[in-house]
Amino acid sequence: MNENYFDLFYRLKAAAPTALGVEETEEERRDRIRRDILDPIVHDIERGARGAIPAAVARCYLGNFSASPKALEVVKGYAETKKEKRDEGINFIIQGNAGVGKTHLAAALTWELLVKSPRMNVDFWPIVDLVSLAKAVFEDDGQARFRLEDMGLMDFVVLDDLGQERRTDWTRELIFTLISRRYNNRRPTIVTTNLESAEIADRYGDSVASRLFGGGAVVLKFGAGAADFRMKGGA
Ligand SMILES: Nc1ncnc2c1ncn2[C@@H]1O[C@H](COP(=O)(O)OP(=O)(O)OP(=O)(O)O)[C@@H](O)[C@H]1O
Ligand SMILES: [Mg+2]
Numbered sequence: 001m002n003e004n005y006f007d008l009f010y011r012l013k014a015a016a017p018t019a020l021g022v023e024e025t026e027e028e029r030r031d032r033i034r035r036d037i038l039d040p041i042v043h044d045i046e047r048g049a050r051g052a053i054p055a056a057v058a059r060c061y062l063g064n065f066s067a068s069p070k071a072l073e074v075v076k077g078y079a080e081t082k083k084e085k086r087d088e089g090i091n092f093i094i095q096g097n098a099g100v101g102k103t104h105l106a107a108a109l110t111w112e113l114l115v116k117s118p119r120m121n122v123d124f125w126p127i128v129d130l131v132s133l134a135k136a137v138f139e140d141d142g143q144a145r146f147r148l149e150d151m152g153l154m155d156f157v158v159l160d161d162l163g164q165e166r167r168t169d170w171t172r173e174l175i176f177t178l179i180s181r182r183y184n185n186r187r188p189t190i191v192t193t194n195l196e197s198a199e200i201a202d203r204y205g206d207s208v209a210s211r212l213f214g215g216g217a218v219v220l221k222f223g224a225g226a227a228d229f230r231m232k233g234g235a
Pocket of ligand 1: 065
């Protein structure tokens with residue numbers, strides 16, 4: 001089940017190169033990619049054909065994010081300079097309370113990156129699913145080590161809802177290993193979290209906090225007053 005979780009990204013990557021036209025504007029290209037590639041995938045997801053992929057996340061684009069032009073600007077800015085970000089391994093951290101749009105923006109950023117560079121390797125993981133998968137595979141045959149090595153080298157990895165996993169030495173070590181591998185390989189990680197920076201340091205150690213926030217990371221922090229979109233009935 002988990003392997004299928006963000007299978008749409010893999011399908012997108014596989015399908016997109018054949019869809020690239022030469023004489024179209026950037027806008028036409030985006031529209032076509034969305035129409036020919038993303039929408040059919042989302043349609044599959046909604047029919048339940050794609051395993052556990054949450055349709056709510058699949059439909060999160062910058063275009064349907066309202067209310068915070070500042071946040072949009074920061075995400076767009078990051079997506080536009082993605083090559084340098086990737087080369088320098090600059091992380092993108094989205095912090096804030098429940099329902100303010102962190103996951104939405106992380107998903108929208110993922111789409112932006114993929115639409116711009118369909119061949120890019122991106123992994124999107126709700127942290128609790130990553131932990132469950134890693135546990136299951138470790139208990140099974142130790143293959144998760146290799147998976148972690150892959151994740152250390154992906155162009156982008158999104159860790160959604162860091163801090164929602166159970167607080168154990170094992171999860172702490174897993175997260176440290178992942179973050180430090182990506183840091184050593186100069187690969188950026190996108191993180192969404194309800195945790196404050198000090199809580200991240202407390203929970204995972206200063207070495208994780210320093211690797212996440214250091215090196216000019218882009219931090220988008222929703223203030224305590226930001227609206228909860230779920231409660232507003234926005235979703
Ligand atoms: N500014 C916005 N414009 C449009 N939809 C939004 C906006 N912010 C949030 N939403 C929608 O509200 C719902 C909740 O947002 P989201 O899941 O991104 O919250 P979150 O900050 O990740 O919350 P949590 O900490 O509980 O994971 C989603 O369906 C999302 O698409
Ligand atoms: Mg979320």
